Amino acid sequence: MARITFVALDGSAKSYDAAEGVSLMRCAVDNDVPGIVAECGGACACATCQVLIAPDWLDRLPVAGPNEASMIDEDSGERGMVRRLSCQIEVTPELDGLVVHVPSSQY
Amino acid sequence: MSIAFATPVIPDHVPENLIRPFPFVFGTITEADPFNEWVPEVHKGPDIFWTPHAYPGGTPAWIVRRTQDLRDLYFDTENFSSKDFSPYSKMIGDTWTNLPVEIDPPKHAMYRAFVNPIFTPKAMAALEEKIRSYAVEYIEAFRAKGECEYMKDFAFEFPIKVFLELMGLPLSLTPQFLEWETGLLHEPDMGKMAAAARSVVDYLRGEIEDRRKNPTGDIISYAVQAQIDGGRKLDDDELVGFCFNLFIGGLDTVSTNMGGQFAHLATHPEDQARLRANPEMIPTAIDEMMRAYAAVTTFRTCTREVEFKGVRMMPGDKVAVCTTLGGRDPEEYDRANDVIIDRKPKHVSFGYGPHLCVGMHLARREMRIAMEEFLARIPAFTLKPGHTLRRHLGMIQPVELPLVWQA
Ligand code: HEM
Ligand code: FES
Numbered sequence: 288m289a290r291i292t293f294v295a296l297d298g299s300a301k302s303y304d305a306a307e308g309v310s311l312m313r314c315a316v317d318n319d320v321p322g323i324v325a326e327c328g329g330a331c332a333c334a335t336c337q338v339l340i341a342p343d344w345l346d347r348l349p350v351a352g353p354n355e356a357s358m359i360d361e362d363s364g365e366r367g368m369v370r371r372l373s374c375q376i377e378v379t380p381e382l383d384g385l386v387v388h389v390p391s392s393q394y
Numbered sequence: 395m396s397i398a399f400a401t402p403v404i405p406d407h408v409p410e411n412l413i414r415p416f417p418f419v420f421g422t423i424t425e426a427d428p429f430n431e432w433v434p435e436v437h438k439g440p441d442i443f444w445t446p447h448a449y450p451g452g453t454p455a456w457i458v459r460r461t462q463d464l465r466d467l468y469f470d471t472e473n474f475s476s477k478d479f480s481p482y483s484k485m486i487g488d489t490w491t492n493l494p495v496e497i498d499p500p501k502h503a504m505y506r507a508f509v510n511p512i513f514t515p516k517a518m519a520a521l522e523e524k525i526r527s528y529a530v531e532y533i534e535a536f537r538a539k540g541e542c543e544y545m546k547d548f549a550f551e552f553p554i555k556v557f558l559e560l561m562g563l564p565l566s567l568t569p570q571f572l573e574w575e576t577g578l579l580h581e582p583d584m585g586k587m588a589a590a591a592r593s594v595v596d597y598l599r600g601e602i603e604d605r606r607k608n609p610t611g612d613i614i615s616y617a618v619q620a621q622i623d624g625g626r627k628l629d630d631d632e633l634v635g636f637c638f639n640l641f642i643g644g645l646d647t648v649s650t651n652m653g654g655q656f657a658h659l660a661t662h663p664e665d666q667a668r669l670r671a672n673p674e675m676i677p678t679a680i681d682e683m684m685r686a687y688a689a690v691t692t693f694r695t696c697t698r699e700v701e702f703k704g705v706r707m708m709p710g711d712k713v714a715v716c717t718t719l720g721g722r723d724p725e726e727y728d729r730a731n732d733v734i735i736d737r738k739p740k741h742v743s744f745g746y747g748p749h750l751c752v753g754m755h756l757a758r759r760e761m762r763i764a765m766e767e768f769l770a771r772i773p774a775f776t777l778k779p780g781h782t783l784r785r786h787l788g789m790i791q792p793v794e795l796p797l798v799w800q801a
Contacts, residue, residue, distance in 0.1 A: 326740075326744070326746075326750060326754075327745075327746060327747060327748070327750035328465060328468075328469065328746050328747055330469070330746075330747045330748040330750065331503070331506075331748070332506065332747065332748050332749065332750040332752070333750050333754075334510075334514070334515075352503075353503075353504070353507040354503045354504075354506055354507040354510070356507075357506070357507040357508070357510040357511050358510045358511075358514060360514065360516055394515040394755065
């Protein structure tokens with residue numbers, strides 16, 4: 288279990304307990320976090336589950352694979368954070384306390 | 395429509411009570427309204443059933459009608475393979491595979507990583523003005539006449555132009571591409587279909603060879619230069635399979651959905667007026683119409699004996715992934731047969747899972763621009779009085795769509 292906080296575009300934040308092994312995308316979608324579309328259902332094919340994460344968390348996240356990287360523009364970070372596909376990040380105990388921001392657009 | 399099929403041999407593992415008729419037969423034309431007359435009937439039947447003539451060529455397939463079951467099917471790539479679901483390569487004695495659509499995971503991801511950068515939202519946004527200028531050109535050509543045949547005068551050629559632009563091919567090829575496309579996708583005669591496939595492949599091979607020598611900034615040049623699999627280049631079969639996949643995936647699909655959307659607007663003046671007055675609602679409305687008039691059916695082949703949602707399937711069985719049914723499952727959508735243009739549905743009309751349409755950002759952009767420009771330039775329109783809409787089955791597409799307005 289890890290506590291994950293999602294910050295909406297208007298700055299409002301909500302936290303959820305996510306089970307180990309589920310993806311951040313699943314946690315967001317199951318809790319109806321606005322702005323996480325996830326059109327392909329978690330297959331790394333739609334790039335509509337993008338989130339922003341602060342750089343100091345990066346070493347606790349899996350490295351983006353080639354397929355994920357091929358869909359994210361290098362200069363697409365926002366507010367000093369990097370973009371990742373939330374379906375490609377599984378919840379681990381290490382991610383307890385992670386803060387995830389919804390990006391300004393998925394498209 | 396009279397097409398004579400061989401009497402089906404019913405395999406032992408197919409229970410009697412799951413054998414059902416299914417009127418959506420590839421290559422035929424109907425005057426019925428398949429969306430509103432046939433789909434609701436299918437949804438009264440079993441979740442999964444077997445039917446003798448659903449696969450192209452009139453051979454059997456399982457039909458999965460529930461949206462959630464289709465989502466699960468899209469993800470179950472171990473039991474249900476996408477390999478060889480289209481007949482073209484085999485039909486002409488070739489060895490290429492449509493790529494990425496007929497490649498299964500895990501290899502599929504390697505190809506998707508190569509294709510994805512071409513079709514990102516950002517890359518497609520750069521085409522906005524080009525796409526808009528093509529749309530305007532078609533619409534202005536018939537605006538003053540007070541009528542058009544929407545398919546022939548706009549919907550068929552418009553996505554071909556965009557595609558030729560992306561591929562770095564001359565726009566003068568538009569009529570030739572349309573002829574090939576019709577031969578591949580709406581031709582009941584297998585001989586003619588094979589001839590079209592042969593022509594397309596020969597043509598693509600020539601262009602691939604040319605870009606090897608004279609690379610430019612187009613998609614074919616990108617493909618011949620790309621490195622996959624830790625540094626190797628795509629071989630000839632991979633390049634042909636990739637280009638062919640774009641050809642069958644990116645042209646007729648867009649034309650068809652445009653046709654479905656404008657058939658709806660022509661017969662639902664209230665929705666038409668609402669979108670003309672509120673063009674910012676167009677993207678949402680398009681997704682709702684994509685749900686309600688989903689046109690694409692692809693197939694999977696069962697790889698091993700499996701029990702899927704309580705139904706036993708055997709290796710080699712074909713399974714239809716019919717997005718037309720998935721868009722109107724009454725257990726997934728309230729008032730599934732009503733088009734509610736601000737519904738914002740989650741649909742499977744672009745597929746789901748790893749093979750989700752890689753061209754969806756381009757497709758949405760083309761459809762949006764077509765509707766924006768048409769509604770801005772053409773006043774209230776209707777279907778030409780007395781016209782009975784006929785549709786191709788397979789890819790469910792209006793044969794003609796004559797529209798009239800006060801010029
Ligand atoms: C409204 C228009 C379109 C619709 C409804 C549509 C629908 C689909 C569907 C349902 C699939 C999944 C097939 C399967 O899993 O068996 C798919 C895949 C694909 N589409 Fe589209 N498509 C459209 C437009 C386009 C365009 C414009 C392009 C490119 C120019 C394109 C290229 C592809 C490709 C390459 C795939 C294979 C993706 C993969 O296997 O990973 N499509 N499309
Ligand atoms: S849900 Fe589609 S890429 Fe993450």
